[in-house]
Amino acid sequence: xxxxxxxxxxxxxxxxxxxxxxxxxxxxxxxxxxxxxxxxxxxxxxxxxxxxxxxxxxxxxxxxxxxxxxxxxxxxxxxxxxxxxxxxxxxxxxxxxxxxxxxxxxxxxxxxxxxxxxxxxxxxxxxxxxxxxxxxxxxxxxxxxxxxxxxxxxxxxxxxxxxxxxxxxxxxxxxxxxxxxxxxxxxxxxxxxxxxxxxxxxxxxxxxxxxxxxxxxxxxxxxxxxxxxxxxxxxxxxxxxxxxxxxxxxxxxxxxxxxxxxxxxxxxxxxxxxxxxxxxxxxxxxxxxxxxxxxxxxxxxxxxxxxxxxxxxxxxx
Amino acid sequence: xxxxxxxxxxxxxxxxxxxxxxxxxxxxxxxxxxxxxxxxxxxxxxxxxxxxxxxxxxxxxxxxxxxxxxxxxxxxxxxxxxxxxxxxxxxxxxxxxxxxxxxxxxxxxxxxxxxxxxxxxxxxxxxxxxxxxxxxxxxxxxxxxxxxxxxxxxxxxxxxxxxxxxxxxxxxxxxxxxxxxxxxxxxxxxxxxxxxxxxxxxxxxxxxxxxxxxxxxxxxxxxxxxxxxxxxxxxxxxxxxxxxxxxxxxxxxxxxxxxxxxxxxxxxxxxxxxxxxxxxxxxxxxxxxxxxxxxxxxxxxxxxxxxxxxxxxxxxxxxxxxxxxxxxxxxxxxxxxxxxxxxxxxxxxxxxxxxxxxxxxxxxxxxxxxxxxxxxxxxxxxxxxxxxxxxxxxxxxxxxxxxxxxxxxxxxxxxxxxxxxxxxxxxxxxxxxxxxxxxxxxx
Numbered sequence: 001x002x003x004x005x006x007x008x009x010x011x012x013x014x015x016x017x018x019x020x021x022x023x024x025x026x027x028x029x030x031x032x033x034x035x036x037x038x039x040x041x042x043x044x045x046x047x048x049x050x051x052x053x054x055x056x057x058x059x060x061x062x063x064x065x066x067x068x069x070x071x072x073x074x075x076x077x078x079x080x081x082x083x084x085x086x087x088x089x090x091x092x093x094x095x096x097x098x099x100x101x102x103x104x105x106x107x108x109x110x111x112x113x114x115x116x117x118x119x120x121x122x123x124x125x126x127x128x129x130x131x132x133x134x135x136x137x138x139x140x141x142x143x144x145x146x147x148x149x150x151x152x153x154x155x156x157x158x159x160x161x162x163x164x165x166x167x168x169x170x171x172x173x174x175x176x177x178x179x180x181x182x183x184x185x186x187x188x189x190x191x192x193x194x195x196x197x198x199x200x201x202x203x204x205x206x207x208x209x210x211x212x213x214x215x216x217x218x219x220x221x222x223x224x225x226x227x228x229x230x231x232x233x234x235x236x237x238x239x240x241x242x243x244x245x246x247x248x249x250x251x252x253x254x255x256x257x258x259x260x261x262x263x264x265x266x267x268x269x270x271x272x273x274x275x276x277x278x279x280x281x282x283x284x285x286x287x288x289x290x291x292x293x294x295x296x297x298x299x300x301x302x303x304x305x306x307x308x309x310x311x312x313x314x315x316x317x
Numbered sequence: 318x319x320x321x322x323x324x325x326x327x328x329x330x331x332x333x334x335x336x337x338x339x340x341x342x343x344x345x346x347x348x349x350x351x352x353x354x355x356x357x358x359x360x361x362x363x364x365x366x367x368x369x370x371x372x373x374x375x376x377x378x379x380x381x382x383x384x385x386x387x388x389x390x391x392x393x394x395x396x397x398x399x400x401x402x403x404x405x406x407x408x409x410x411x412x413x414x415x416x417x418x419x420x421x422x423x424x425x426x427x428x429x430x431x432x433x434x435x436x437x438x439x440x441x442x443x444x445x446x447x448x449x450x451x452x453x454x455x456x457x458x459x460x461x462x463x464x465x466x467x468x469x470x471x472x473x474x475x476x477x478x479x480x481x482x483x484x485x486x487x488x489x490x491x492x493x494x495x496x497x498x499x500x501x502x503x504x505x506x507x508x509x510x511x512x513x514x515x516x517x518x519x520x521x522x523x524x525x526x527x528x529x530x531x532x533x534x535x536x537x538x539x540x541x542x543x544x545x546x547x548x549x550x551x552x553x554x555x556x557x558x559x560x561x562x563x564x565x566x567x568x569x570x571x572x573x574x575x576x577x578x579x580x581x582x583x584x585x586x587x588x589x590x591x592x593x594x595x596x597x598x599x600x601x602x603x604x605x606x607x608x609x610x611x612x613x614x615x616x617x618x619x620x621x622x623x624x625x626x627x628x629x630x631x632x633x634x635x636x637x638x639x640x641x642x643x644x645x646x647x648x649x650x651x652x653x654x655x656x657x658x659x660x661x662x663x664x665x666x667x668x669x670x671x672x673x674x675x676x677x678x679x680x681x682x683x684x685x686x687x688x689x690x691x692x693x694x695x696x697x698x699x700x701x702x703x704x705x706x707x708x709x710x711x712x713x714x715x716x717x718x719x720x721x722x723x724x725x726x727x728x729x730x731x732x733x734x735x736x737x738x739x740x741x742x743x744x745x746x747x748x749x750x751x752x753x754x755x756x757x758x759x760x
Contacts, residue, residue: 025341025422027627034628035587038564042641042681066616067585067628070578071569152413156395159412175410179748180440180664183737184587185678189746203424205415290370309400 026212030063033200035184036163037067040145040198041074043188047145047198048105048138050317051077052085053093054263055220056149056201059209062218063200064147065100076103078146080134082126082265083110086240089263092221105141107133125268131316135171138195145188147198148317153205154293157309163202169193171315197317206261206293207286214279226259226277237270261286261293342545345426345441347468348451349461353482357451357520358414358427359392361542364527367416368395387521411437421546436664436711439751442468443737447476447548449541450513454487458500464697464711466501470508471660471713471753473733476548477513480541484533485519491535493517507700516541554625558648559591559599560735562680563641567630583614583630584639586681589734591647592624593631601637602644602725603653608635642682644725651735653723658692660715660729661708661740661750669708669716675749677720679738685721686740692716715755729753 040047049064051057064073079093097104109129112118118129138146152159160175164186167173179187188196201209213220223229231238232253241253258271259282276282308316348354359376362368368376372395380391414425426441442448448469452462469477481497484490498515505512516525517536524530527542539547565585573579593599593610600607612632613620623629631645639645663669669691677686694705695713708714729736740750 028341031587031626031628035564038585038628039681042564043683068565068567069614069616069630070573070575070581071567072572153415156412159414160410178410180436180751182440182443182739182748182751183734184444185737185739187678187739187741187746187748189676189741191746194746203413203415292369292371 026208026215029204029208030066030212032184032203033060033063034067036186036198036200037064037147039186040147040164040188040196041068044145044196046141046143047075047147048141048143049073049075049077049102049147050149051079051093051097051104052263053079053089053096053221054149055209055213055224056151058096058218058220059212060147060149060200061096061100061102062216073100073102076105076141078105078107078134078137078143080107080130080137081109082130082267083108083113084126084266086221086223086263086266088223089221105137107137109133126265127268128311128316131171131311131314134317135315138171143195144190145196145198147200149201150199150317151201151204151206151209152199155308157312161197161199161202163199164188165197165199166190167195167197167315171195173197173312173315175309175313207283210279210283210286214283221263223260223263223271225279225282226257226274228255229258229271230255231258231271238272239270240266340420341422341424342548343424343426343444343446344449344545345428345438345445345447345474346449346451347428347438347441347465348480348482349453349456349459352451352453352456353393353520354451355393355395355427356391357449357480357482357518357526357541358425359395360520360523360526361425362395362414362416363392364523365416365418365542392520411441418542418546423545436662438465438468439472439662439664442472442474443751445474447478447545448474449478449480449545451480451482452497452501452515454481454483454490454493454497454517457493457497458504460698462501463504463700466504466510466513467508467695467697467700467713468662470505470510471662472751473729477510478541478544479513479515480520481515481517482520484517484524485522490517490533494536504700514538514544516544554590554734555592557590557625557732558650559593559597559646560589560732561586561593561629561631561645562589562682563639563643563645564681566640581632582636583612583632584645585628585630586645587628588623588625589680590625590732592622593629593647594622597647599631599633599645599647600650601639602646602650603723604638605650606637608633608637610634642680644680646725651725651727653725655720655723656689656717657720657726658715658717658755659738660713660753660755662752663708663710663712663714663750665742665747665749666710669712669714669750671707674743676741676743677718677724677738677752678741679724679726680735682722682724683741684724685743687719689717689719726754728756730756 051061109126112133113120150158162178162181190196230253232241232251238258257275259274259276260271262269276285346354376394377390379394385391412427416423428438428441450465479501481494487493494517501515502512517533518525518541520526524532525540527540529540563584563586567583567585569578569581571579595610595612597610598607599610610631611634613623614630671688671690673688675686676683691705691707692715693702696703705714727735736754738752739748740752742749
């Protein structure tokens with residue numbers, strides 16, 4: 001009888017061609033991302049891309065434009081605005097949306113606070129408050145696929161994510177019951193009310209993102225590069241004072257040369273002391289860093305070992 | 318192939334350009350519960366200096382709170398990301414890690430060892446260039462080891478490496494190493510699989526993971542990392558016949574990003590095998606219609622030639638009926654088939670029964686299908702094929718399938734990309750099985 005596992009070895013003859021140049025890492029990552037985006041456009045009816053103006057979402061939108069070129073990006077983008085976003089990032093967001101010719105939806109945390117659907121937290125951070133407006137927007141617009149810029153190297157809960165990851169009708173993620181993801185054959189099917197989150201940058205690291213930004217000459221909000229800024233030190237982080245918070249006793253803002261490694265809600269996104277004024281300098285800095293991106297800059301992820309896991313299960317990005 | 322690398326580790330070559338481009342190696346680990354897989358990965362990350370200060374501080378803190386008294390920290394906590402995993406001290410789901418050496422970027426899929434989570438091993442192995450199978454030196458080769466080797470052989474992972482862990486816990490590690498190497502050779506011979514090298518190591522102490530150990534003078538082979546560094550990356554597919562499943566027809570019409578492209582029509586996809594050049598003759602596998610390549614576009618630039626692994630958009634010189642799900646091919650173009658036999662790794666709690674109506678996704682096509690019969694399954698303990706009426710979770714079974722619409726299937730032993738498919742439950746939308754197409758005529 002024939003065997004279940006055929007022996008392929010005789011087929012690999014002695015005529016193996018000489019090894020060619022190995023494929024470039026960034027080409028591989030880019031091609032994988034384009035393939036993911038095209039699969040979702042080919043199989044789903046109402047995709048949306050999360051877009052904050054942060055570097056990962058800027059790279060993701062750049063990839064979407066590449067994946068469909070010369071056709072326009074055929075889906076809208078969605079920004080969950082905490083109300084505490086950096087003004088220059090919001091301006092960049094609007095310019096980018098204009099440049100790519102995509103429709104922008106904004107889900108506003110402030111609206112939810114104003115009408116009482118959400119309440120301000122005692123610690124002042126609005127990051128966890130984004131989940132409800134996000135899920136409501138997904139439901140309202142009946143989005144069936146939501147592209148996110150999450151990377152597996154960011155956090156240990158994100159390291160468990162599939163590239164195409166199912167969310168139930170409550171928007172919840174069940175990490176213990178994920179679909180197996182085989183070869184590059186993505187199962188995008190879902191039951192009514194469910195949607196998928198899709199992460200084209202899953203296999204990229206922070207350094208890959210920066211190398212790609214340099215290679216593709218992608219514009220970013222200016223605060224990713226070193227600049228002088230009035231900052232205050234709180235819980236070991238350099239925060240940008242603004243109307244989001246009262247100064248506490250003993251806190252004295254001072255002007256420092258800083259840049260941002262991540263861009264999010266001002267109440268919990270810290271700057272890092274840096275003199276990296278251009279993309280090459282940033283690459284050198286990231287390559288030599290001893291602190292992770294989120295460890296350096298995100299107060300909310302220091303809450304507990306499972307802060308991200310808990311937020312993600314509830315439907316966070 | 319992998320047997321020769323045990324004795325010849327390629328020396329580190331000097332980069333030929335100022336900024337060397339790292340190559341990508343996709344690695345998956347497989348092992349049983351408690352054989353120290355997460356610790357091994359933690360050790361690999363730690364000793365390649367891929368763990369940053371705040372991650373290590375967090376792990377040290379968590380180790381202390383859990384009563385860890387060993388030196389350093391419980392490195393397993395670096396990869397066990399979910400709350401339940403840390404509470405139970407096990408790995409539940411595939412976690413992905415990234416580390417790099419001067420020459421190579423690694424994507425590492427850490428796959429759990431629980432017998433009920435074998436589907437995750439299949440997940441990790443399906444995209445891997447190398448599978449590292451762990452063996453606990455105290456237990457030797459166990460059923461799980463056979464299962465992992467069978468999955469690696471079945472999925473045709475190019476390289477397999479055995480990590481013989483916990484050698485610090487056995488009295489005569491040299492004898493255990495010899496014994497396990499001989500057991501592994503027996504299993505590999507029965508599968509068939511090239512005999513994988515066996516690296517004796519201690520993830521806990523760091524012996525032979527990145528740094529060679531002084532406590533194993535009898536072992537002259539490479540460390541685990543040296544072995545990984547020396548393996549050739551994925552098999553070079555660029556000399557095979559051209560294959561590109563069409564993902565999308567790009568037809569901007571009046572919505573074009575640039576007005577010059579209102580008449581543009583291109584076929585977007587990832588080249589899964591071979592290469593394509595402008596002027597090449599290509600065939601639409603479904604209809605058999607042939608035409609020539611008028612242009613190849615990568616973003617805003619056109620290129621003369623593109624190779625396997627790249628996402629491109631191909632323009633054809635004639636307007637043919639081509640849409641998502643079609644395959645552009647050259648060379649020995651696969652004939653569309655409606656019936657075929659295949660091996661399934663059954664990944665669902667519910668049984669596989671003859672007559673089951675399912676969906677098959679192959680390339681960029683998803684079609685309705687019926688399992689017409691279940692033939693036999695692989696008995697993992699004996700590695701023999703035994704008759705089977707149905708398939709259960711984790712079974713490797715051979716079945717016959719009938720498709721509602723013919724697909725250009727290739728045999729998995731000829732092409733990992735052209736012979737792979739997934740089986741989807743049409744109602745629950747879950748992924749039921751990983752499928753591999755048998756060679757035609759293998760009935």
